[in-house]
Amino acid sequence: MPRRHDTKQRLIQAAVHVARTRGYAHTTTRAVAEQAGVSEATIYRHFPDKFSLIHAAASDTAAQVSAVTQELPPRAGSSTVRANLLDVMGHMASVRADMAPLELAIATDPELSQARSQAIERGLPDGPPRHLAEYLAAEQSLGRVTATVDPVTTALVIMTQVFGSALGTGPSLEDSLDVLLTGLEPRT
Amino acid sequence: MPRRHDTKQRLIQAAVHVARTRGYAHTTTRAVAEQAGVSEATIYRHFPDKFSLIHAAASDTAAQVSAVTQELPPRAGSSTVRANLLDVMGHMASVRADMAPLELAIATDPELSQARSQAIERGLPDGPPRHLAEYLAAEQSLGRVTATVDPVTTALVIMTQVFGSALGTGPSLEDSLDVLLTGLEPRT
Amino acid sequence: MPRRHDTKQRLIQAAVHVARTRGYAHTTTRAVAEQAGVSEATIYRHFPDKFSLIHAAASDTAAQVSAVTQELPPRAGSSTVRANLLDVMGHMASVRADMAPLELAIATDPELSQARSQAIERGLPDGPPRHLAEYLAAEQSLGRVTATVDPVTTALVIMTQVFGSALGTGPSLEDSLDVLLTGLEPRT
Amino acid sequence: MPRRHDTKQRLIQAAVHVARTRGYAHTTTRAVAEQAGVSEATIYRHFPDKFSLIHAAASDTAAQVSAVTQELPPRAGSSTVRANLLDVMGHMASVRADMAPLELAIATDPELSQARSQAIERGLPDGPPRHLAEYLAAEQSLGRVTATVDPVTTALVIMTQVFGSALGTGPSLEDSLDVLLTGLEPRT
DNA sequence: AATGAATGAGGATTCATTCAT
DNA sequence: AATGAATGAATCCTCATTCAT
Numbered sequence: 001m002p003r004r005h006d007t008k009q010r011l012i013q014a015a016v017h018v019a020r021t022r023g024y025a026h027t028t029t030r031a032v033a034e035q036a037g038v039s040e041a042t043i044y045r046h047f048p049d050k051f052s053l054i055h056a057a058a059s060d061t062a063a064q065v066s067a068v069t070q071e072l073p074p075r076a077g078s079s080t081v082r083a084n085l086l087d088v089m090g091h092m093a094s095v096r097a098d099m100a101p102l103e104l105a106i107a108t109d110p111e112l113s114q115a116r117s118q119a120i121e122r123g124l125p126d127g128p129p130r131h132l133a134e135y136l137a138a139e140q141s142l143g144r145v146t147a148t149v150d151p152v153t154t155a156l157v158i159m160t161q162v163f164g165s166a167l168g169t170g171p172s173l174e175d176s177l178d179v180l181l182t183g184l185e186p187r188t
Numbered sequence: 189m190p191r192r193h194d195t196k197q198r199l200i201q202a203a204v205h206v207a208r209t210r211g212y213a214h215t216t217t218r219a220v221a222e223q224a225g226v227s228e229a230t231i232y233r234h235f236p237d238k239f240s241l242i243h244a245a246a247s248d249t250a251a252q253v254s255a256v257t258q259e260l261p262p263r264a265g266s267s268t269v270r271a272n273l274l275d276v277m278g279h280m281a282s283v284r285a286d287m288a289p290l291e292l293a294i295a296t297d298p299e300l301s302q303a304r305s306q307a308i309e310r311g312l313p314d315g316p317p318r319h320l321a322e323y324l325a326a327e328q329s330l331g332r333v334t335a336t337v338d339p340v341t342t343a344l345v346i347m348t349q350v351f352g353s354a355l356g357t358g359p360s361l362e363d364s365l366d367v368l369l370t371g372l373e374p375r376t
Numbered sequence: 377m378p379r380r381h382d383t384k385q386r387l388i389q390a391a392v393h394v395a396r397t398r399g400y401a402h403t404t405t406r407a408v409a410e411q412a413g414v415s416e417a418t419i420y421r422h423f424p425d426k427f428s429l430i431h432a433a434a435s436d437t438a439a440q441v442s443a444v445t446q447e448l449p450p451r452a453g454s455s456t457v458r459a460n461l462l463d464v465m466g467h468m469a470s471v472r473a474d475m476a477p478l479e480l481a482i483a484t485d486p487e488l489s490q491a492r493s494q495a496i497e498r499g500l501p502d503g504p505p506r507h508l509a510e511y512l513a514a515e516q517s518l519g520r521v522t523a524t525v526d527p528v529t530t531a532l533v534i535m536t537q538v539f540g541s542a543l544g545t546g547p548s549l550e551d552s553l554d555v556l557l558t559g560l561e562p563r564t
Numbered sequence: 565m566p567r568r569h570d571t572k573q574r575l576i577q578a579a580v581h582v583a584r585t586r587g588y589a590h591t592t593t594r595a596v597a598e599q600a601g602v603s604e605a606t607i608y609r610h611f612p613d614k615f616s617l618i619h620a621a622a623s624d625t626a627a628q629v630s631a632v633t634q635e636l637p638p639r640a641g642s643s644t645v646r647a648n649l650l651d652v653m654g655h656m657a658s659v660r661a662d663m664a665p666l667e668l669a670i671a672t673d674p675e676l677s678q679a680r681s682q683a684i685e686r687g688l689p690d691g692p693p694r695h696l697a698e699y700l701a702a703e704q705s706l707g708r709v710t711a712t713v714d715p716v717t718t719a720l721v722i723m724t725q726v727f728g729s730a731l732g733t734g735p736s737l738e739d740s741l742d743v744l745l746t747g748l749e750p751r752t
Numbered sequence: 753a754a755t756g757a758a759t760g761a762g763g764a765t766t767c768a769t770t771c772a773t
Numbered sequence: 774a775a776t777g778a779a780t781g782a783a784t785c786c787t788c789a790t791t792c793a794t
Binding site for chain 6 (some may be wrong): 216217228229231232237238339
Binding site for chain 2 (some may be wrong): 141146175176178187
């Protein structure tokens with residue numbers, strides 16, 4: 001009977017790990033408890049129910065992503081736009097791959113989705129897209145990004161590409177970034 | 189209660205409907221059978237197991253998407269690139285929203301994912317990206333699309349945006365297309 | 377895998393049996409299924425949840441009691457009042473002993489109690505007390521029971537004594553009936 | 565958070581309160597501890613196990629009932645028999661309503677019942693019926709109660725009516741007492 | 753082709769209890 | 774004296790699947 005005091009964090013990480021490696025459908029209380037090295041009942045000492053654990057795990061990973069993107073806006077003007085974006089996208093993709101099963105399960109399940117919407121309205125940070133948008137706007141001021149594209153929309157486009165890459169269904173980050181930078185319309 | 193012999197199709201559509209409206213986690217044999225108006229046991233008259241039904245449902249929807257994109261390549265040169273792409277993307281998104289829960293559940297679950305890979309290797313069509321790439325290449329020949337972007341990569345980028353839109357996490361199709369067309373690099 | 381068609385009744389009787397012999401707290405789905413010789417899951421083919429089974433069991437036993445008391449009113453005037461009452465009370469007590477744990481658990485649990493109240497308002501028979509009251513009124517007309525006591529109240533008093541006897545906390549039925557017949561006030 | 569050392573009493577009262585308001589099935593260690601404002605573990609500082617707490621709670625309430633009935637025998641001859649009995653029955657019923665869930669759970673559960681029998685044989689007071697019987701015998705000597713009824717049996721009959729009233733299944737105390745006083749046999 | 757009855761395996765959750773602090 | 778953390782066993786219930794009809 002080990003008596004740790006970081007059990008809550010271990011449960012969250014166990015949930016992320018199981019979801020990533022085995023999929024959300026296999027993310028049972030049993031599997032998570034086993035992965036964390038505790039009994040199932042212990043989950044309920046730290047979370048009121050399974051979904052609270054899942055939400056905590058998703059939020060935790062979201063916070064990690066946000067920590068990465070936060071550092072982007074100050075880098076406007078330095079290095080190249082391509083390098084800056086590629087760097088952040090790479091970090092995001094690796095973290096997001098962890099989160100994907102949880103996030104998708106939530107996005108896909110109306111019941112869970114509703115709970116998340118409430119959480120978001122209570123002030124959960126939608127940081128990463130905002131950070132990206134801020135960075136892009138700054139680069140626009142510097143003339144290093146086309147002035148006519150909307151920074152907020154562009155941020156969402158990039159996030160979506162990262163998401164696709166994390167899922168394994170999209171092109172590589174580098175390839176997708178090249179397309180985004182060049183644009184489809186011929187330059188006359 | 190003798191039913192028609194189109195029960196198989198009704199089961200497939202019931203699976204799609206339940207998955208779309210209630211999420212994959214709630215897509216149980218019970219729910220599907222109820223939605224189809226048959227007994228659970230009837231499912232096993234038409235499919236060897238539940239996953240075969242799920243795969244059939246996903247394939248069915250995938251075929252619909254493919255039917256839409258198939259008509260794209262011949263349209264090269266007509267109307268505008270923007271209009272052609274937006275039209276197809278809109279059709280794809282609406283169909284894909286149906287499929288999203290199933291597709292994501294499959295993509296996310298290693299066990300199912302493996303089964304799908306085998307199915308794909310057996311010849312399931314990955315048509316839509318190919319159709320898009322063919323269309324883009326044709327437009328490049330006509331000088332209506334930048335010659336330097338890779339058509340295959342670009343097709344995947346577009347598919348990813350459609351996917352994000354269907355999920356509700358990305359920008360609107362129109363907005364994302366604008367960004368893609370313009371490109372981020374300033375035109376000197 | 378036996379394929380009976382009276383499983384529902386067997387489950388009801390199993391529930392009554394377990395409750396009587398082991399108490400309501402031990403009337404688990406497992407215990408009932410075991411007693412009925414089926415699997416736990418089978419319970420849920422016949423009842424939406426455990427409480428529906430418990431209610432069915434209680435109602436079933438209540439119906440048996442009612443069947444006994446129903447025959448009482450026509451017997452007014454025959455035999456003696458003492459013999460008639462004692463006979464019916466004896467039958468009721470034996471059936472009620474079966475029901476006691478269920479009925480008490482229901483009466484005692486606010487949650488279950490509420491469900492029962494609704495059931496009663498929907499028209500469940502409160503037969504036995506009414507049958508007793510009818511019988512007593514008939515005997516009053518015949519002059520074989522004191523005219524001044526209220527038949528309805530008296531019926532409830534008798535039911536309560538039967539209940540106490542079934543529980544094992546009251547006096548024997550014969551003794552309690554003697555007290556009721558004689559009355560405490562001295563006859564001048 | 566140092567608490568007073570009357571924690572034991574607070575636990576007993578918490579158990580009674582939870583049992584009365586929510587039923588025995590909901591009288592869990594968690595609920596009792598919460599009601600008492602202590603942790604679950606504290607219960608085991610004061611009682612070897614949950615059943616000891618339950619028995620203590622039942623005994624505690626039983627003692628209160630006994631305290632009420634104890635004062636009855638000396639009142640023989642004063643006021644009226646009806647007033648004396650009604651007064652005591654009223655007090656008993658109010659206390660017993662608290663106890664009912666616990667007492668019934670014990671009476672109904674063979675396992676607990678056995679433990680109680682042992683406790684009773686170890687000298688737990690069965691006072692109230694005896695007090696009532698003594699009072700009735702005294703009134704018989706005074707000619708205020710029919711001489712032919714057995715005081716002990718009558719005491720049990722009265723206790724049973726009180727019990728029914730406390731449970732809410734019997735008639736009002738006043739009504740039942742009227743029936744008992746008058747008796748069913750016509751007075752010639 | 754269809755189904756009602758049945759089930760083994762597993763789901764989330766709660767229980768009374770223990771123990772180190 | 775008190776408690777927060779932990780748990781094994783048991784709770785009710787659901788799932789995908791089988792089989793006789």
